Amino acid sequence: MPGLLSMLRGGALGIGVTSCLVNILALTGSLFMLQVYDRVIPSRSLPTLIGLMGIVVTLFAFQWLLDLTRSLLLGQVGRTVDERFAGRAFSLIALSASRKPKQDAGVQSIRDIDTVRGFLSGPGPGALFDLPWMPFYLAFCFLFHTWIGVTAATGALILTGLACLAECKSREPIRKTAILLAERMAFADAVRHNSEVVVAMGFATMLSTRWASLNQRHLDSHQHSATLVNTLSTLSRSARMLLQSAVLAVGAVLVIRQEATGGIMIASSILVSRALAPIELAIAHWRGFAAARQAWARLNHEAPEVDDAERDVELPAPRGSLSVTNLHLGAPGSKTPIIRGLSFDAYAGEAVGIVGPSASGKSSLARGIVGLWPAFAGDVRLDKASLGQWSRTALGRHIGYLPQDVALFDGTIAENIARFDANAPSDLIIAAARAAGVYDMIVGLPLGFDTEIGERGSILSAGQRQRIGLARALYADPFLVVLDEPNSNLDAEGELALSRAIESVRSRQGVVLVIAHRATALAGIDKVLVLEGGRTKAFGPAQAVVNTAPGSMAVSGSFVRLLRAGGELSS
Template sequence: MNPVLSSPLLAIVRGFSAGYAALFAFGFFFPFLFMAMSLVPMGIIERVGTSRNASTLTALIVIATVLTVTYTLLESIRSQVLDRMGTVIDQRLTRICFDAFNRDKGSVGGGTAAQALSDLQTTRRFLGGPSLSALIDAFWSPIFVVAMFVISAPFGFLILGLLGLSAAMSVATHYAVTGSLKAAQRCDGEANEFALAVSRNSETLRAMGMLPWLTDRWYQMHRDGLGWRHAAQTRAARIGLVPRMLQNGQMIIVYGLGGFLFLEGQIHISVLFVILMLMMRAQGPLQYLINNWSQIQSFVLAARRLDVLLRAVEGAPRHLQLPMPTGPLVVTRLVGGPQGLEKPVIQDVSFVLHPGRIMGIVGPSGAGKSCLTRLLVGIWKARRGTIVFGEQDLSHWGQDDLGRFVGYVPQDVEFLPGTVAENISRFDPNASSETILAAVEEAAIHDIIRGLPNGYSTRLGMGGHILSGGQRQRLALARAVYGAPKLVVLDEPNSNLDAGAEQMLGRTLRSLRDKGTAVIVVSHRVSLLGFCDDILVLNEGAVQALGTREQIFNRLPRFRGETAAAPPPILDLTHNKGYGT
């Protein structure tokens, strides 16, 4: 177990401390360059206005041009450096975060994958964007205050008061909008997840006329988010009203105060132009922060959520790379179920499955069959009990290492955007044509490949070729047997197959058995149980019967003679009273 850092995100950013420190020091020179630029109008008024010398005017214009070009180039360099640093930070975080919230849904701190990606983008934009530049400039704003005091004490107190008011408004805005922004982000995340769920099932929902109701439901969630965001913006606008009024009227304030000081002989009239430029530059960064405070607050909230995610990554154990499993699958007093469910679905399940044997798992709907398969392949963690695979407890395996020796076909099959070959090979960058063809041969799906428009290069996923339910299951079977796994778990692999395709599935099962693969099949169809060596009867999460196929068939006489029926009958266990232990 690795030590968990108090703020992993801060630790990553600390690696760029030299760069940020350089940018921070770099910002020290911007006020002096700007003040030098602001002296040019005063020189034009005082020197050119009295001497009417064209050479002096030309020299001042050249000086102003050089200062302006230098200032602009330095700002551009700073923006490019910040953008580059933000990109590098994103490169360091993206892979970690993407892997973490897809590996363990509980690690995202109760949020969603979409929220985690949004948080990552928000963090990158802040650490490499104009908001950070404004914070640096705001830190050096007191230089302008000192300059104002040097020019004239009354103007120094004026700018000091305006900056203090802006800072107070920033703090007030922070406390006023925090709660509303949190609620807005929560509503936006829920609305986005709901929209994605509808999009994934749009054809079915459209066929049943559900889209108008679902649109109303989504809009209500979306409107709630807009309402909270509007509330935050309204509060921020009200708090910032006074600073904006002062900013819009500062020209009148400066000219009015300057006029009195000029009449009293304390300043020259040309100083007013310098003071006005310095005041605008001094207040600019703070005013930017006030107007964009919601972005800063969003960054703070996003950084906290990313820290939760990164702490889970830092605290995760590092597994040794274990050798290929060669022994049986031994399940002992297994208890488990979905995360967050108080009562476990699987209750005290035990069995042994040796290599080269096929176990069928049957039971009524809701008995926990799919939950058991998720526990067996490591998707969910067991609450109690052990699952030993190849003389190693399942918890000792790294998920990536274990996955190379496990094949899994879930009830709901989906494919990622990519070609048929890529999906079959599990997107393995080192996949060879031989290993892909071997999986296709094992799953006996040559007929499906031949019928596709571009064969192995046919695109699947969003915007790609649409497969039937049976085709999806058979392609998923090829993906499951890719790489010659030692354990294959099939959850209702024949629910969409016709009699011919089911015979091909049976051929695959026999081939896997002959090669020494341990196979688990969940099915309601009695005909598929004819290929099984052992049968486990599950009901309400507990084992009600376990034995060889002959033993279970003898205890349940109604199965006799049905295994060869065509079409395969559906096994109805809900009313059977003959399940014993």
């Protein structure tokens, strides 16, 4: 971070220095006009004119070069801002499941980065750097004549007032427009992701009404802010042109009264135009400036540094136990616990089945155990070390997680199984596919492991996505494997492969947690945890829980017979 701040400060210093030279060289036109009218024309000296032209061409060439340098420096500052925040913005998206639910989480930060970078790469910042030089030009006007300086200063006050008005009036409309844009894009993205349901059940027309409403509100807000800024921009441009004519008129009066020369009259008109141009340009780009400022504020607020640095002491891979102690857990941003005071232990080579009625907290518990949801109180530990003692990346290597909604990414099957590790060994990818019982299915495809599966695995069936998700969870033999409804889309062959996968984790001394309603997913488990209302109803060896748990589980008789029957676990 200190190096980055130094880079930004260095960029600002370089821009300031080039702005200084650019604004000094901007006097070239006025001074050339002064010399032409006061020296060349009265003396009728062509050599003097040629000499002056050579000097002017050289100075304007330097001005162009410095102006280009300033633009390139501003572009580099914009790139630095992008590099600073891009990783954080992506982390907001990647870690959104473990943070307070928020519409368009992370995506808005990426848009904000584009807004700031786009503004810095445009002409707006140059105008802001030129603004402090306005008194310098006004001082030259006063040197020409007091009344020329007074006229120019009056115009400067008028345009400065318009700039302040633009700031006061545009801030809230631009903020509202940004919010409405985010809502509109979030709705469009949701419709795109659920287009199959929309088309199949024919409610696209109804959704289009909602879209039209969102779009209309955005357009109204955008038009309001654009009209406001454009009105002030055109007014400032007209005021500057009028002021330039007024200075010319004042200069003409002074020439008539023989208090100034014709060169001073023309030069002062050009000088005033140059002095006030940055204000006009700033007002014209005020909407971009206000949007960039609000985007910058959001970036600093919404995209803090993500702590995923490697720890000073890297812990060994867990090999012994999973321990959950007095765990209180709720959704990020919520103060209401879903899991209340839950405790249990699982040891190497054990499989634990987690059952209970809907909304009893099973999936919430899974999210807490793999570190997605931070605990309100209590601990989740691997080999007696809390999850926070690993970096997120290091912890991920020891965890395999298959959520209810299997999320695959646009890429190849091999990339998805290998968790997009570019250096993943082929033997580990194949071993994971075999462990999940999906190897034969993959090699049966025309391109095998190199098959592109499309966005969210669109070319695969639900069962195929679930089995590839299982292979990803088993990749590189993680110690803890958490499977949430792993057989919800599986056929008989897939369920058999799932049972073998669970057994393979047990045989290599890993820990498996299986959340399921269908009993076939719980074949071969050692312990059962029964949840009800976020609390432990029963926990212990499978047979003991079946014999002691109240309700229909006890009435059903032997838990083993229930598993073999493949029936539904009752709540």
